[in-house]
Amino acid sequence: NVKNVDHIGIAVHSIEKTLPYYTETLGLKLLAIEEVASQKVRVAFIDAGNIKLELLEATAEDGPVAKFIEKRGEGVHHIAFGVENIRTRMQDLKENGVRLLQDEPKRGAGGAEVAFLHPKSSYGVLYELCEKTTMGE
Ligand code: CMX
Numbered sequence: 001n002v003k004n005v006d007h008i009g010i011a012v013h014s015i016e017k018t019l020p021y022y023t024e025t026l027g028l029k030l031l032a033i034e035e036v037a038s039q040k041v042r043v044a045f046i047d048a049g050n051i052k053l054e055l056l057e058a059t060a061e062d063g064p065v066a067k068f069i070e071k072r073g074e075g076v077h078h079i080a081f082g083v084e085n086i087r088t089r090m091q092d093l094k095e096n097g098v099r100l101l102q103d104e105p106k107r108g109a110g111g112a113e114v115a116f117l118h119p120k121s122s123y124g125v126l127y128e129l130c131e132k133t134t135m136g137e
Contacts, residue, residue, distance in 0.1 A: 002089075006082040006130045007045070007052040011065050012074050015044045015057045022046050022053070036109050041065050043109050054080075054109065078116070080128035086113050089129055093117065105131070 012018040015033065022028050023046075031045040031052065040063025044055040056077055058066035068077055083089045086105050094100055099118040108114035108130065117127040 002081040002083055002129075004082045005051050006080045006132075007054045008076060009054045009056050009078040009080065009128070010075065011056050011058075011068050011077040013057070013069065015042060015055050018055055019044060022055070028053070032110075034109055035059065038106055039064065039108070045109070078126040078128050080114070080130045083129045083131055086115060086129050086131040090115055098122065105129075 019030065023030055029047040031047050033042065033044045035042045037059075040058060040060040042057045042059055044057075046053040046055065056065045058069065060066065065077065090100055090105070099121040101116040101118055105113035105115045108128075111133050113131045113133060115129045117129070119126045
C-alpha cells in the first residue's frame with residue numbers, strides 16, 4: 001500500500017522567481033535544486049515539515065510541465081505517494097484498472113524510482129509513486 005505523501009509537485013514558470021516566496025515570505029527551507037533530464041524539468045525541493053514541496057520548472061517546451069502551464073497555468077501539478085516495492089504496487093494498480101504512464105519505473109529526483117498514474121484513471125489527479133533508494137535518502 002501507499003506509505004505516505006512524500007511530496008506535492010507545483011508547476012512554476014521560474015524557480016528563481018518563485019523561491020523567495022517560499023523561503024522568505026513563508027519561511028520554509030530550500031533543500032536542493034536539481035535537473036531531472038528524463039522529465040524535462042528542473043526541480044527545487046522545499047522542506048514543509050511532514051512533507052516536501054517540489055517546485056517544477058520546465059527545461060523544454062515539449063515537456064509535461066511546459067504543457068501543463070500552457071494549458072492550466074501555474075499551480076499544483078501532482079501528488080507523490082511514498083511506496084515500497086514500486087514494481088509490485090504498479091502491478092497491483094494495473095490489475096485494478098489504473099492506467100500507468102509507464103511500464104517500468106523511471107529515475108526521478110534524488111535518485112528515487114518513480115512512476116505516474118494517469119489523471120484520467122485517478123479522478124482528475126496526477127499521482128506519482130516514489131520509492132526512495134539509498135541514493136535518494
Ligand atoms: N493533473 C491533472 N490533470 C492533468 C494533468 C495534471 N498534472 N496534466 C494533464 N491533465 C489532464 C488534462 O487537463 C487533460 O484533461 P482533458 O482531456 O479533460 O482536458 C488530460 O489530462 C490530458 O492532458 P494533455 O494536456 O493532453 O496532456 P498529455 O496527455 O499530453 O499529458 C500526462 C498528460 C499526465 C500524460 C503527462 O503530463 C505525463 O506524462 N506526466 C507524467 C510525467 C510528469 O508529469 N513529469 C513531470 C514531473 C517530474 C518530477 O516530479 O520529477
